[in-house]
Each structure stands twice: as C-alpha cells, then as structure tokens.
Amino acid sequence: MATNKANRRQKIKRRIRGNVFGTVARPRLSIFRSNTRIYAQIIDDTKGVTIASASSHDINATKINIETAKEVGKKLAEKATANGVTAVVFDRNGYLYHGKVKALADGAREGGLQF
DSSP states (O other): OOOSHHHHHHHHHHHHHTTOOOOSSSOEEEEEEOSSOEEEEEEETTTTEEEEEEETTTTTOSSOOHHHHHHHHHHHHHHHHHTTOOBOEEEOTTSOSSTHHHHHHHHHHHHTOBO
16 A cells, blocks of 8 residues: 555556557657656667657746746657657556646647647
8 A cells, every 4th residue: 555645656656557658660758747847759679779758857847837847848849840750559558647747648639740
C-alpha cells in the first residue's frame, strides 16, 4: 500500500511501464512534471535512445500552466516529425491524465503525432 503521494505514483508508474514499450515503429512519449517545469521525451526502448525532447525551459516559460504544457506538446511534435516519427505510445508516467498532462498530449496531437 502506498503511504504517500510519491510512492503511489511510483507504484502506478511500474504498472504502466509493464504494458507500455517503445519500439522503432512506435516510440514511447514519456512525461515528467515537476512543480516548476514540464518535460516530455520520445524514447526508443529497443535501442535505449531519446529521439526528441522538449520542456517548458525550451520555450522560456516563466510559469507552468495548461497553455505552457500545450506549447511543449506542439514543440515536441515538431521535433519528432523532423526526425521521422509520426506515431507514438503514450506513457503518462504515473500522473493522472488530466490538466497539464492532458494538455501536453492534446498539443502533441495537434502537432501531428498519433497515439
């Protein structure tokens, strides 16, 4: 049983990562959210290589909100399509699919990624 929020997220993360695996054809889009930033990267798990990454630091955002997360998703999709990636598997990394995580996913979809 999870005793605090961090342990709960780690337990959910392990459960998700048991089912989600990035391949060459469909790499994994992984998200990390901190109190001040949001990060996303597209990873090929078979080679152990990051194909593209974006963060709120890249777009010079002063505070993290839903609009910032959406912009990060669009920036990531732009970098991914430049590297030839069109379809990904979404890894929410233990976070609820709500708010900033959902906004980042919507931004990536608007940018041209399919999941």
